[in-house]
Amino acid sequence: MAEGEKLIPINIEDEMKSAYIDYSMSVIVSRALPDVRDGLKPVHRRVLYGMHELGVRSNSAHKKSARIVGEVLGKYHPHGDTSVYDTMVRMAQEWSLRYMLVDGQGNFGSIDGDSPAAMRYTEARMRKIADDMLIDIDKDTVDHQLNFDDSLQEPKVLPTRIPNLLVNGASGIAVGMATNMAPHNLSEVIDGTIAYIDNNDIEIDELITHIKAPDFPTGGVIYGYDGVKEAFHTGRGRVKIRAKARIEEVQGRECIIVTEIPYQVNKADMIKKTADLVNDKKIEGISTIRDESDRNGMRIVYILKRDAIPNIVLNTLYKYTPLQSSFSVNNIALVNGRPQMLNVKEMIHYFVEHRHEVVVRRTKFELKKAEDRAHILEGLIIASDNIDEVISIIRASSNADEARENLMERFKLSEIQAKAIVEMRLRQLTGLEQDKLRTEYDEVIKTIEDLKDILERKERRMQIIKDELIEVKGKYGDERRSVINFAGGDLSIEDMIPDEQVVITISHAGYIKRTPLSEYKTQNRGGVGQKASSTRNEDFLEHLFVGTNHQYMLFFTQKGKCFWMRVYEIPEGSRTSKGRAIQNLINIEQDDKVKAFICTQDLKDEEYVNSHYVIMATKKGTVKKTSLEQYSRPRQNGINAISIKEDDELLEAKLTTGTSQIFLGLKSGKAIRFEEGKTRPMGRNASGVRGIRLADEKDEVIGMVSVHDLDEEILVVSENGYGKRSSIEDYRITNRGGKGVKTISITEKTGGLVAIKNVSDSDDLMIINKSGIAIRMSVEDLRVMGRATQGVRLINIKGKDSIAAVAKVMKDDEAVEEVDIMDIEVQSEDGTAIDNDSAEETDDSPDETKE
Numbered sequence: 001m002a003e004g005e006k007l008i009p010i011n012i013e014d015e016m017k018s019a020y021i022d023y024s025m026s027v028i029v030s031r032a033l034p035d036v037r038d039g040l041k042p043v044h045r046r047v048l049y050g051m052h053e054l055g056v057r058s059n060s061a062h063k064k065s066a067r068i069v070g071e072v073l074g075k076y077h078p079h080g081d082t083s084v085y086d087t088m089v090r091m092a093q094e095w096s097l098r099y100m101l102v103d104g105q106g107n108f109g110s111i112d113g114d115s116p117a118a119m120r121y122t123e124a125r126m127r128k129i130a131d132d133m134l135i136d137i138d139k140d141t142v143d144h145q146l147n148f149d150d151s152l153q154e155p156k157v158l159p160t161r162i163p164n165l166l167v168n169g170a171s172g173i174a175v176g177m178a179t180n181m182a183p184h185n186l187s188e189v190i191d192g193t194i195a196y197i198d199n200n201d202i203e204i205d206e207l208i209t210h211i212k213a214p215d216f217p218t219g220g221v222i223y224g225y226d227g228v229k230e231a232f233h234t235g236r237g238r239v240k241i242r243a244k245a246r247i248e249e250v251q252g253r254e255c256i257i258v259t260e261i262p263y264q265v266n267k268a269d270m271i272k273k274t275a276d277l278v279n280d281k282k283i284e285g286i287s288t289i290r291d292e293s294d295r296n297g298m299r300i301v302y303i304l305k306r307d308a309i310p311n312i313v314l315n316t317l318y319k320y321t322p323l324q325s326s327f328s329v330n331n332i333a334l335v336n337g338r339p340q341m342l343n344v345k346e347m348i349h350y351f352v353e354h355r356h357e358v359v360v361r362r363t364k365f366e367l368k369k370a371e372d373r374a375h376i377l378e379g380l381i382i383a384s385d386n387i388d389e390v391i392s393i394i395r396a397s398s399n400a401d402e403a404r405e406n407l408m409e410r411f412k413l414s415e416i417q418a419k420a421i422v423e424m425r426l427r428q429l430t431g432l433e434q435d436k437l438r439t440e441y442d443e444v445i446k447t448i449e450d451l452k453d454i455l456e457r458k459e460r461r462m463q464i465i466k467d468e469l470i471e472v473k474g475k476y477g478d479e480r481r482s483v484i485n486f487a488g489g490d491l492s493i494e495d496m497i498p499d500e501q502v503v504i505t506i507s508h509a510g511y512i513k514r515t516p517l518s519e520y521k522t523q524n525r526g527g528v529g530q531k532a533s534s535t536r537n538e539d540f541l542e543h544l545f546v547g548t549n550h551q552y553m554l555f556f557t558q559k560g561k562c563f564w565m566r567v568y569e570i571p572e573g574s575r576t577s578k579g580r581a582i583q584n585l586i587n588i589e590q591d592d593k594v595k596a597f598i599c600t601q602d603l604k605d606e607e608y609v610n611s612h613y614v615i616m617a618t619k620k621g622t623v624k625k626t627s628l629e630q631y632s633r634p635r636q637n638g639i640n641a642i643s644i645k646e647d648d649e650l651l652e653a654k655l656t657t658g659t660s661q662i663f664l665g666l667k668s669g670k671a672i673r674f675e676e677g678k679t680r681p682m683g684r685n686a687s688g689v690r691g692i693r694l695a696d697e698k699d700e701v702i703g704m705v706s707v708h709d710l711d712e713e714i715l716v717v718s719e720n721g722y723g724k725r726s727s728i729e730d731y732r733i734t735n736r737g738g739k740g741v742k743t744i745s746i747t748e749k750t751g752g753l754v755a756i757k758n759v760s761d762s763d764d765l766m767i768i769n770k771s772g773i774a775i776r777m778s779v780e781d782l783r784v785m786g787r788a789t790q791g792v793r794l795i796n797i798k799g800k801d802s803i804a805a806v807a808k809v810m811k812d813d814e815a816v817e818e819v820d821i822m823d824i825e826v827q828s829e830d831g832t833a834i835d836n837d838s839a840e841e842t843d844d845s846p847d848e849t850k851e
Contacts, residue, residue: 024175028339032174034181036333036340036347037354038133038158039165041172043087046076048101049155051126052134062105062123069119078148081119088124089116097168098183098217099476101130111218111261111298112268129476133160139365141358159358161472163189163351165333166211166344177339179332182214182231182239183263187477189348190469196348197462204233204345211344212484213239214327219260219481220244223324228484231329232344243323244483247310247584254310254584256302256317260481262325267291270322271300277320285313309583309590315636355465360455367451370444372416377441379417383424384434386411390421499550504570506544510582510594513573517546544766544807547599554631555586556596556616558649562641563588564634567599587637596653603632613656613681616641617664617691617704620648623736624688625679628655643687652704663705663714663731665743665756668695671714671787672740673731676706690737703756713784715759716744717767717794719751719802724791725759725782745790755806763808767795770804779808 034041040048050072056063069084077084090096092104095111106122109115116122141159146152169183192210196202213228222228223240231237241262248257261267271291277283285308292299304313318324331342335350342350383390393410397403404418413421427433454460502514547553547567555563563586571580582594596616601608612628624642631639642650660676672692679689692701705714710728717723724744731741744753759765761780768774775795785791795803 028174028177029334029337032172033177033179033332033334033339034165034170034172035157036165036335036342036350038160039163039168039170039333040158041170043077043079043083044091044101045158046072046154047084047088047091048126048130048134048158049137050076051102051124051130052137056125058103058126058128058131060125062103062125065104065106065119065122065124068124075152076147076154085119089122092124095218098215098481099129099162099167099186101127101133101168103127111266113266129162132472132475133158133162133164135159135161136358136362139362141361141365157354159362161355161468162186162476163193163348165351166347169214170333174339177332178330180328180330181333182327182329183216184211184213185215185478185480187473188212188215188480190473190477192344193348193352193469194466196345197352197466200349202345204343207344207348208232212480214329214482215480216241216263216327216482218263218265219483220262221260222482222484225484225486227326227329231331235329235331235341235343235346237329239327239329241325241327241482242318242485245314245317245323247314250301250303253306254304254308254581256304256310256314258300258302258323259298261298261300262322263327265322265325267293267298267300274302274317274321274323283313283316283320285309285316307590309588310581311584312587315587352465355468356461359461359464363451363454363461367448367455370448370451374441374444374448375414376417376420377437377444379411379413379420380424380428380437381441382411382413382417383407383421384429384437387429394422499548501546501548502567502572503544503546504567504597505573505579506582506594507578511579512570512582512585513579514549514567514570515573544768544805546807551599551601552603554598554600554614554653555582555588555594556598556641556650556653557588557592557638558595558644558651559589559592560640560642560644560650561588561592561638562631563594563638564603564631595650598653598655600628600655603628611657613658613676614641615654615656615660615662615676615679615704615706616650616688617652617701618642618644618648618688619651619700620645621664621690621692621694621701622648622688623662623664623679623691623704624686625656625676625681626684626686627681630684640684643685645687651701654704654706656706657708660706660708661728661733662691662736663707663756663758664692664701664740665703665705665716665753666692666695666699666740667702667752667754668699669742669744669746669753670695670740671716671731671743671756672736672738673728673733674736674738675733678736693737693739695739702753705756705758707758709758709760712758712760714743714787715755715757715765715779715782715808716753716791717755717757717803717806718744718746718791719754720749721769721793721795721797721803722750722791723782723794723806724785724789725779726787727784728758730787742788745788747790750790751802754803757806757808759808765794766805766807767803768805769795769797769801771798771801773801 030042032041038045051057051068054063054068054071056068065085065088068088069081072084073081088102089104089108092100092102092108094100102124103126104122104124107117108122136159137155143156144153145156147154165181166184166189167186169181171180172178188211192207195207195210208229213222213225221242221244223242227238227240231239243258243262244260245256245258248255261270271289274283275289278286285305286302287305288303290301290303292301302313302317304310331347332339333342390407393406394403397406400422403422404415407413407418407421408415454464501517503517504512504514506512549568551567553565553567553570555565565585570585573579582588588594598614600612603609609629609632610627614626614628614631616624626641641653644650656676658676661673662676663671663673665671682688694700707728713725713727714731715723715725726743743756744750746752759779763779764776765779766774766776777794782792
């Protein structure tokens with residue numbers, strides 16, 4: 001052992017404890033957690049301060065990154081150069097920070113995870129917003145501390161005007177704790193901060209009206225709001241983010257186009273992972289993935305297979321790939337050097353407190369400076385008033401020190417004033433300069449009074465903070481990038497959508513669109529009609545009905561499932577468009593098909609849903625009644641409406657009030673009429689009871705009508721264009737389950753029955769045949785006939801053409817001219833049989849407003 005050394009025995013357990021606690025405290029306080037006041041960790045603060053001291057500000061030229069890193073390493077941050085360079089790079093990446101603090105020049109990496117170029121190649125400078133984080137730092141606004149070798153001073157915190165912790169967030173892993181804070185929109189944060197300044201007792205729920213949700217640099221869709229609310233209230237929460245995706249047709253193929261991805265997702269890794277899942281057959285329906293991103297923005301194209309249903313593929317992508325990810329908010333920051341969990345109000349409170357301290361310290365600094373200047377000016381004014389005597393005193397003195405002392409003695413001046421007089425230049429003796437002195441002195445006195453007023457009145461200081469925040473918002477505020485999907489309808493968009501009447505058309509292949517009713521015009525009976533539509537080959541319009549934008553749509557499929565939608569969510573189609581595939585709008589199975597639709601009023605209205613029923617009929621003659629209340633809680637993948645037996649399928653669904661009469665029509669020309677009350681309400685999973693007996697195996701039900709107004713008539717139409725209306729009283733009321741009575745005389749000339757409707761003189765008819773030709777006519781043109789006749793010709797059928805769909809629409813008094821309802825070419829497939837027509841005006845309830 002060397003001379004003078006001595007050994008002190010220490011318990012290793014105690015030493016390990018104290019060493020580990022020292023290490024963990026060091027990591028918590030001076031490495032991994034941001035300060036609540038400026039939102040920066042020490043390394044970020046040192047990079048910005050180093051750049052400020054080096055003079056690479058927003059108005060100067062870029063400097064080599066290596067030069068900046070060297071400055072920060074040598075003066076303030078004695079760690080690896082990689083940590084400093086990586087910090088600076090991240091502050092210059094637009095996908096990492098919501099408001100970038102560094103303006104980089106050169107390769108600073110990419111969202112695909114590419115590394116930035118080495119620091120010797122890249123250049124950087126501060127951005128304007130970073131200047132505002134360091135503004136007033138030279139006015140004694142913040143405390144400084146010695147650097148690692150005690151040779152320089154560095155700031156403990158920046159006097160930032162930007163609420164950086166909220167707008168840029170932070171993430172860091174300390175020892176025994178971690179932080180993960182989401183970025184927010186600057187304009188919203190400033191609005192929230194001003195609201196807090198105006199009312200310190202503001203509730204968090206009210207703050208949320210200003211700061212709506214996190215706002216990520218990569219945009220995306222915030223899916224659901226509960227996690228956001230929880231994070232704002234408690235400081236912890238889970239925010240779901242989805243990519244922004246839309247379904248488009250590119251070169252005849254359905255594609256999913258992704259233009260924004262969730263925050264902190266590596267695009268290249270995401271595409272690779274998705275491709276692996278497609279190759280492993282874990283995700284079905286995607287044929288190719290193309291990354292078409294360029295300098296104009298992101299564009300990832302998922303090209304789908306021809307039989308794929310885009311909506312289902314997109315939901316699968318959300319489920320299995322990072323196209324949907326979550327951001328776990330954990331707001332831990334240093335408050336007075338101690339880690340603390342913070343809610344949104346507390347973060348704003350500490351920022352405002354910090355700004356208040358900065359304003360006070362800055363005002364004190366400026367006041368002292370103004371008072372010092374006023375003191376000197378007082379001396380200069382005394383000297384200029386007694387200039388001759390001053391000059392003679394100076395001339396009589398042997399040196400400057402003696403001159404100072406003599407002046408101090410003669411005019412009762414301080415040393416500072418005497419020094420200023422001795423150092424006065426000759427040009428300051430001119431009359432003009434003397435006037436300037438007095439003017440400046442008056443201005444300085446005014447300034448001193450103003451600064452003292454600021455220090456005396458807190459409301460003035462708060463007003464200054466607000467004014468500076470408004471200035472910051474004007475300079476850097478922008479629109480939200482992340483869209484909020486409130487998932488659950490918290491946000492009502494009905495006010496923005498006019499509740500006008502629309503015609504919803506659905507083609508045989510399942511393309512749906514809505515068009516304003518005013519586009520359809522009336523024409524007289526017996527015409528050949530106008531060219532109506534043609535979509536793709538072998539397709540024709542099958543369903544057509546009228547609703548209003550604010551109604552709810554229930555879709556019933558032939559397998560007995562029910563899906564739910566708002567009418568305004570159906571894409572609006574121009575007169576030349578074919579619409580969108582229903583599969584893109586609802587998650588329907590590939591071998592299923594929508595058969596019936598119901599438009600209802602508000603499904604959240606308890607009284608309404610409990611007083612209405614859905615009556616369903618199947619091809620094989622089964623009927624079933626269920627309360628509408630059972631359909632008021634939709635699910636994304638549909639709910640069971642009826643259990644369908646083998647070889648059967650759902651055909652019709654109608655909304656009733658429980659007191660209607662039900663008509664069922666058969667292809668063989670028979671019809672039955674029975675009271676709705678004969679069918680008791682059943683649960684959604686029941687399969688129903690017999691409504692009518694079929695004539696033979698080839699026979700089937702072609703339609704169902706529910707009637708509550710006995711003044712209406714029953715209209716029937718056969719496939720070769722014959723039709724007629726008969727009085728309801730012609731059909732006697734029987735028990736359900738009978739064979740029915742003749743409703744039209746079926747011959748080879750008329751063809752089988754295709755439609756049965758309840759009509760009145762105030763209705764119009766829309767008849768469309770397989771070749772796409774449509775005719776609109778007024779029901780009052782058809783006279784009432786007996787039920788056993790074959791009726792009159794409604795539309796001239798050419799060749800092998802036959803009627804595809806019949807719908808009743810409301811009378812449009814203004815429109816009597818002929819017009820094309822759609823100008824698209826159609827190629828029909830001759831001889832295609834139609835299962836049914838479910839195109840019905842939908843709601844026969846008395847609550848419904850008829851125009």
